[in-house]
Amino acid sequence: xxxxxxxxxxxxxxxxxxxxxxxxxxxxxxxxxxxxxxxxxxxxxxxxxxxxxxxxxxxxxxxxxxxxxxxxxxxxxxxxxxxxxxxxxxxxxxxxxxxxxxxxxxxxxxxxxxxxxxxxxxxxxxxxxxxxxxxxxxxxxxxxxxxxxxxxxxxxxxxxxxxxxxxxxxxxxxxxxxxxxxxxxxxxxxxxxxxxxxxxxxxxxxxxxxxxxxxxxxxxxxxxxxxxxxxxxxxxxxxxxxxxxxxxxxxxxxxxxxxxxxxxxxxxxxxxxxxxxxxxxxxxxxxxxxxxxxxxxxxxxxxxxxxxxxxxxxxxxxxxxxxxxxxxxxxxxxxxxxxxxxxxxxxxxxxxxxxxxxxxxxxxxxxxxxxxxxxxxxxxxxxxxxxxxxxxxxxxxxxxxx
Amino acid sequence: xxxxxxxxxxxxxxxxxxxxxxxxxxxxxxxxxxxxxxxxxxxxxxxxxxxxxxxxxxxxxxxxxxxxxxxxxxxxxxxxxxxxxxxxxxxxxxxxxxxxxxxxxxxxxxxxxxxxxxxxxxxxxxxxxxxxxxxxxxxxxxxxxxxxxxxxxxxxxxxxxxxxxxxxxxxxxxxxxxxxxxxxxxxxxxxxxxxxxxxxxxxxxxxxxxxxxxxxxxxxxxxxxxxxxxxxxxxxxxxxxxxxxxxxxxxxxxxxxxxxxxxxxxxxxxxxxxxxxxxxxxxxxxxxxxxxxxxxxxxxxxxxxxxxxxxxxxxxxxxxxxxxxxxxxxxxxxxxxxxxxxxxxxxxxxxxxxxxxxxxxxxxxxxxxxxxxxxxxxxxxxxxxxxxxxxxxxxxxxxxxx
Numbered sequence: 001x002x003x004x005x006x007x008x009x010x011x012x013x014x015x016x017x018x019x020x021x022x023x024x025x026x027x028x029x030x031x032x033x034x035x036x037x038x039x040x041x042x043x044x045x046x047x048x049x050x051x052x053x054x055x056x057x058x059x060x061x062x063x064x065x066x067x068x069x070x071x072x073x074x075x076x077x078x079x080x081x082x083x084x085x086x087x088x089x090x091x092x093x094x095x096x097x098x099x100x101x102x103x104x105x106x107x108x109x110x111x112x113x114x115x116x117x118x119x120x121x122x123x124x125x126x127x128x129x130x131x132x133x134x135x136x137x138x139x140x141x142x143x144x145x146x147x148x149x150x151x152x153x154x155x156x157x158x159x160x161x162x163x164x165x166x167x168x169x170x171x172x173x174x175x176x177x178x179x180x181x182x183x184x185x186x187x188x189x190x191x192x193x194x195x196x197x198x199x200x201x202x203x204x205x206x207x208x209x210x211x212x213x214x215x216x217x218x219x220x221x222x223x224x225x226x227x228x229x230x231x232x233x234x235x236x237x238x239x240x241x242x243x244x245x246x247x248x249x250x251x252x253x254x255x256x257x258x259x260x261x262x263x264x265x266x267x268x269x270x271x272x273x274x275x276x277x278x279x280x281x282x283x284x285x286x287x288x289x290x291x292x293x294x295x296x297x298x299x300x301x302x303x304x305x306x307x308x309x310x311x312x313x314x315x316x317x318x319x320x321x322x323x324x325x326x327x328x329x330x331x332x333x334x335x336x337x338x339x340x341x342x343x344x345x346x347x348x349x350x351x352x353x354x355x356x357x358x359x360x361x362x363x364x365x366x367x368x369x370x371x372x373x374x375x376x377x378x379x380x381x382x383x384x385x386x387x388x389x390x391x392x393x394x395x396x397x398x399x400x401x402x
Numbered sequence: 403x404x405x406x407x408x409x410x411x412x413x414x415x416x417x418x419x420x421x422x423x424x425x426x427x428x429x430x431x432x433x434x435x436x437x438x439x440x441x442x443x444x445x446x447x448x449x450x451x452x453x454x455x456x457x458x459x460x461x462x463x464x465x466x467x468x469x470x471x472x473x474x475x476x477x478x479x480x481x482x483x484x485x486x487x488x489x490x491x492x493x494x495x496x497x498x499x500x501x502x503x504x505x506x507x508x509x510x511x512x513x514x515x516x517x518x519x520x521x522x523x524x525x526x527x528x529x530x531x532x533x534x535x536x537x538x539x540x541x542x543x544x545x546x547x548x549x550x551x552x553x554x555x556x557x558x559x560x561x562x563x564x565x566x567x568x569x570x571x572x573x574x575x576x577x578x579x580x581x582x583x584x585x586x587x588x589x590x591x592x593x594x595x596x597x598x599x600x601x602x603x604x605x606x607x608x609x610x611x612x613x614x615x616x617x618x619x620x621x622x623x624x625x626x627x628x629x630x631x632x633x634x635x636x637x638x639x640x641x642x643x644x645x646x647x648x649x650x651x652x653x654x655x656x657x658x659x660x661x662x663x664x665x666x667x668x669x670x671x672x673x674x675x676x677x678x679x680x681x682x683x684x685x686x687x688x689x690x691x692x693x694x695x696x697x698x699x700x701x702x703x704x705x706x707x708x709x710x711x712x713x714x715x716x717x718x719x720x721x722x723x724x725x726x727x728x729x730x731x732x733x734x735x736x737x738x739x740x741x742x743x744x745x746x747x748x749x750x751x752x753x754x755x756x757x758x759x760x761x762x763x764x765x766x767x768x769x770x771x772x773x774x775x776x777x778x779x780x781x782x783x784x785x786x787x788x789x790x791x792x793x794x795x796x797x798x799x800x801x802x803x804x
Contacts (some may be wrong), residue, residue, distance in 0.1 A: 155475060171576035
């Protein structure tokens with residue numbers, strides 16, 4: 001299948017591109033390299049060394065004999081996007097090309113505006129490009145479980161049957177996103193649903209949980225194929241960050257009470273889920289939503305698992321509770337449905353000791369590159385202008401150690 | 403009270419500003435004059451002559467002795483917005499400053515992108531200006547009943563109690579907006595709700611029905627105080643347009659079956675509703691939603707009322723059914739709650755014969771200015787690139803006459 005991967009140079013986009021290429025699909029990457037640019041701007045870096053997009057693609061060609069084509073382009077520049085669509089004539093588009101960090105979106109007005117403009121208008125451009133150049137193409141869009149927030153009822157997959165005053169209807173599930181980033185994904189969902197209705201486009205909106213993990217069958221084949229591994233306060237997701245903190249003998253930092261429960265998914269399952277969505281596309285005009293995660297954990301549970309596993313390396317890991325920089329319920333009901341991808345054939349890689357061990361081991365191996373100043377949260381949801389200093393904001397002082 | 407009216411030069415913003423000024427409030431208008439610019443661009447015009455913002459304000463001062471201050475500025479230019487907030491230190495902000503036409507937003511990509519950028523990012527700027535310069539100020543935001551779409555259950559005011567799998571929660575009412583314009587208002591609603599939560603802002607989101615009418619107690623005092631009256635395909639709302647069509651002996655144009663039912667409200671009630679919201683503000687941190695309309699009608703009902711009333715002027719008015727340029731349910735359940743503004747004291751001006759008579763009379767008086775080429779719909783929801791020609795698109799041909 002001809003597949004265009006928007007944002008194919010990122011943490012998920014790159015292993016996704018490799019995976020789809022390994023399965024014989026004709027993969028084209030479209031990426032503006034903005035994630036690498038942010039590293040340059042802030043002095044951040046992936047814990048694991050990553051190669052340039054050109055080196056990556058050349059290495060993959062050398063190893064697999066397969067070609068991945070690359071467009072350096074921006075979804076905000078319609079002509080760049082349009083020429084990729086015109087040239088590739090994609091049958092599926094996987095859309096990762098968004099600013100993907102909640103803390104980034106909460107730094108200040110400039111970063112909030114960038115996030116919502118880039119994500120919402122970028123996706124609007126993707127929708128117009130689909131309509132104009134590839135109306136039969138299947139859009140596979142990365143959304144987030146964070147669109148739902150933490151309602152006091154079960155979370156369903158995109159839609160819910162509501163009974164009210166003696167009548168009933170199946171309606172979009174109400175959204176309560178918790179950052180300007182999460183809001184941008186909610187806006188996207190509404191725009192995409194509408195375009196499926198008016199233009200007969202077809203789309204799968206994947207409300208993805210928090211992704212952890214580093215290796216896939218493809219990236220393991222050569223160090224030049226490695227994907228990035230972020231542990232910093234802006235881009236590092238909880239589990240990856242905990243493993244780095246454990247490896248460096250830093251306390252595992254929990255925001256607030258740590259009872260925040262979320263859906264999680266292994267990187268290997270993410271790329272498989274997207275393949276499953278691609279090979280079983282929705283009908284023309286259909287907008288469908290899958291909740292893309294495999295297990296639920298509270299932050300404390302994750303931290304305890306990491307602390308426990310780190311003992312195997314002779315590490316004594318502490319857990320540290322910080323006052324919460326985010327505005328969120330710290331204790332809440334959480335039960336989210338996630339059956340549709342299982343029905344399509346997903347066989348989950350559940351979180352286990354050996355996976356945690358491999359992540360901690362990875363962090364130990366790259367221990368010399370760990371920069372503590374990148375880890376502690378400095379972006380406060382309650383403040384409209386955050387200075388991202390790399391020393392940790394005194395506001396997020398240690399509340400207690402466990 | 404110090405009140406900043408964003409978009410205070412428009413159809414609603416102007417009479418709103420006059421009304422609040424007449425009540426003794428200290429009113430400042432902030433407007434980028436974009437609605438007038440669109441007229442210049444397209445060769446459109448208000449049916450009734452309107453004065454420049456400078457002449458209007460001077461006339462009001464002459465007649466009432468009251469001053470309205472004016473900032474020519476754009477919500478997209480944060481520094482312009484910030485200086486108005488800094489100078490005025492508003493206690494309430496009424497936010498009309500959005501691109502307000504559904505057909506405009508559906509013309510092509512450029513117009514869709516403009517609508518969503520201007521409205522969503524403009525409002526994001528307003529939220530940051532509130533947080534930065536006036537955190538206790540009450541935001542009164544104009545939304546639309548069109549955010550809800552036409553669900554098969556009763557529409558509530560912003561939130562709905564959902565019972566699901568033995569649990570229940572009160573959640574944001576699910577939204578199914580029907581154009582890129584309506585979507586922009588839904589995006590705004592989510593962003594505003596979030597800022598009330600994280601920053602403790604206070605906001606009233608008014609999901610307004612379709613406004614009809616022309617005169618208020620203030621605009622009637624002098625011809626120089628008149629507000630605009632649009633009947634064109636882009637900005638003309640259904641009832642105003644029907645009255646113009648009747649006056650000019652053109653058939654009343656109904657899109658599709660005409661059973662589309664919506665909420666409607668008299669201009670006089672709109673400005674009173676906003677006053678009611680202002681004088682009974684929400685608590686700090688509260689986000690509340692009122693459905694701001696007084697009656698529901700189907701398009702056919704409205705057309706029949708206008709046809710009936712036009713007989714008083716000796717007019718024989720036909721009703722014409724056009725194939726629907728929009729993608730919408732043409733027959734549907736519709737029952738929307740609208741009690742909260744009544745509870746605050748609204749005494750509705752319901753649609754009656756004498757109001758219709760006055761609108762038709764107005765259109766007859768200005769009959770020489772009616773341009774038929776502005777009336778017929780040329781923007782097709784199903785097409786991504788509409789040429790707005792002024793001759794009527796052959797696609798929207800007459801289906802049948804009644």
